[in-house]
Amino acid sequence: MSNTIFTPFTEEDLIPKEEKLEIVKKSKKFSIGIPKETCLNEKRLCLTPDAVQVLVESGHEIVIQRKAGDGAHFTDEQYADAGAILTDDPKVAFGQKLVLKINPPTLEEIEYLNSNTYLASALQINLRDKDYFDKLAEKKVNAIAFEFVRDEYKQRSLVRLVGEIAGGVAILYSSELLAKSNGLMLGGVTGVRPAEVVIIGAGIVGEFATKAALGMGASVKVFDNSLAKLRRLHTLIDNRVPTSVLDPKELTKSLKRADVLIGAMPRLNMPPVVTEAMVKGMKKGSVILDLTIDYGRCIENSEVTTQENPYVVKDGLVHCGLPNLTSRMPRTTTKAISNFFLSYLLNYDEMGGFENVLVKTAEMKDSLYMYKGRHTQKLVCDKFGLTYHDINLLIF
Secondary structure, three states, X not given: OOOOOOOOOOOOOOOOOOOOOOOOOOOOOOEEEEOOXXXXXXXXXXXXXXXXXXXXHOOOEEEEEOOOOHHHOOOHHHHHHOOOEEEOOHHHHHOOOEEEOOOXXXXXXXXXXXXXXXXXXXXXXXXXXXXXXXXXXXXXXXXXXXXXXXXXXXXXXXXXXXXXXXXXXXXXXHHHHHHHHHOOOOOOEOOEOOOXXXXXXXXXXXXXXXXXXXXXXXXXEEEOOOHHHHHHHHHHOOOOOOEEOOOHHHHHHHHHXXXXXXXXOOOOOOOOOEOHHHHHOOOOOOEEEEOOOOOOOOEOOOOOOOOOOOEEEEOOEEEEOOOOHHHHOHHHHHHHHHHHHHHHHHHHHHOOOHHHHHHHOHHHHHHEEEEOOEEOOHHHHHHHOOOOOOHHHHOO
16 A cells, blocks of 8 residues: 555645835836916916935926916925926926926917826816816826815825915915905904804814914904814814804895805805895905815805906905915915825835825825826716726726
């Protein structure tokens, strides 16, 4: 009887071998283009000279259009000293692998983009039309919207960052407009009542607008349709501000007494919170700022204004509808946005480039509204009647 035991393995197969571990394949360094902003008298940009220097030292190539930083008080010499390549031709800046912009590119600028380019910019969906998305799709680009960028905690980190600035700037600017229109100081003095500020929305913008208004001595009331947000705000400011749900009667009563109205609640594909009738009941000389005009008007008769003509007077009321209000503080905002992008870009590099990040992180996928020319945000597709593609079926 044979003592041989049958085995499908050879003696060599049974010898222990070294363990093989997955190694992230680093992508080649990418080139970043920063064109000069041409819309809405935009003064902000996405990277400061200091951030450019860090990226250049990491091996990346930064191509920036001349005078792109002038509005934020960053000179061409500062960018050149940081290692950036300067160009007079916007086509060169738009021709890089990654293009960083504040405002979305114009139809003419879209022509400068290469196929499979990564474009990161604000979307400002309420200011777009179907032609914009069709044109972008023809170029088969990968488009990332600031409004959709989330962090690992599912927070819209870039929206929050800019919102913090927008809340403070809104109060500073409304104080300036109120002094012009009515001769009133936002905060009261001994024997003189403070101005009354009504804020619609208890989110990040509303929170920082409330803090700024209180800091200037104004009387503030906040409305929102979320009790959780109102409760959070109440806790943050030690119950110093009356709050209310969006009851039309209570809101109308408060607006009749208000000197300043701040709209900070996006209403995309929803009716505005403040109706035209409510606005007409406000005092002459009152100031109205609609901060969400590029993402769904909060106030019915708001209209888009520009940095050259930042407000209009209608029925004795001052209306401001700047979609880029934080551009009034361009250097501060540029530094904040630059810090955000620097951390993200360095992280992408460590993970092996954009394609690896897309495969591995849901947050990055969610920030795309277009992938290789296909529309991947249902919200955008529903608004403009575009064909929706699930990003998870395109990248897996």
